Amino acid sequence: MIPIAREWQKFSLEKMEVHDMGRSSHMKRLAMPRSWPLPRKTSVWVQRPDPCGHSIECCMPVGIILRDILGIAGTRKEANQIVQKGLVKVDGKETKSINRGVGIFDVLTVGEQSYLCIFDKRGRLSYNPIDSKKAGSKLCRLNGKTTLKGGRTQLSFHDGRTMIVDNASKDDWATGSTCRINLSDGSITETYTASTGAQCYLTGGNHVGEIATIQEVEIKRSSMPNEVSFEEGFGTIQEYVMVISSPDDIPSEVDA
Incomplete structure (x- = not known):
């Protein structure tokens, strides 16, 4: 006879397996992230993106982007037809799923036109x-x-991708720096470090969507997050800092 504790543990594992197998592909609009620029009371449900390298707050599914954000498709069925024709690419790779998540700094290509995912100054995906x-x-x-x-x-x-490099010293790849990746072959072409005078784009906090210049990076020798102060007179945690080469890396619409 199985002890009660072990039997309860077995029952809990079975419940977890059923939950994982029956993962919902949608969620209620009232519970969707605030970063999604969609009305909450027009309908009950909204599509949930498939698991990807981004958190649900930082990405949206292709189907919703085509229908509700860009207006390229009128219905979910039309969005699916566009995807199935091979007209949609994410980071240079063709996708066949309208549930594919497109997150922060991902490149979405529909036909000949490409789009960059960023946060606007209200913290919404754009x-x-x-x-x-x-x-x-x-x-x-x-x-x-x-x-x-x-x-x-x-x-x-940050987008979930990994890369293995040889003979890398501690100073070659500093955590918090930004790498420019060639989407055709996946190679790193440039690296921008979070140093004094570097320009950066903020992906969180009260100044989300703004471009600022780093004044100082304070390294915390504890579990506390590193802090970054800017010449503009404010600061934030390093997790919200994306170093860029110049303001041209961010589409001009973000300043509108």
Whole structure:
């Protein structure tokens, strides 16, 4: 006979498995993230994005973007037809799912037109047009790195992608820096560090969507997050800082 504690544990695991298998593909509009620029009371349900490298607050599904944000499709069925024809790409890769999440600094391409996902100054997701030259690469924030067997280093970026590099010293890849990644081959072409005088785009806090210049980075030797102060007279935590090469990296609509 199975002890009561072990039997209860088995029952809990079975419930977890059923919950994972029956994961809902939608959610109520009243419960959707505030970063989604959609009305909450027009209908009850809204599509939930498939799991991707972004949190649900930082991405939206392709179907909703095509129908409700860009207005390219009139219905969910039309959005699905556009996707199934191979006209939609995310970060240069064709997608066949209208539930595919498109998150912060992802490049969405529909036909010949590309869009960059950013936050506006109200903290809402915005998909702004960019030219084909800018659509060939994207900015990725380096969130962490791990040393692997043989001295190789694995880099982890904000969009969930990982990359393994050889012979990397501590100063080569600083956590919190930004890498420009070529979407055609996945290689790193440029790296921007969070140093004094560097320009950055803020992805959270009271100044979300703004561009600021770093004055000082305060490293906390504890579990507290690192803090960044700016020449504009305010500060935030380093998690909200995305270093950029120039304001041209952000579509001009963000300043509107």
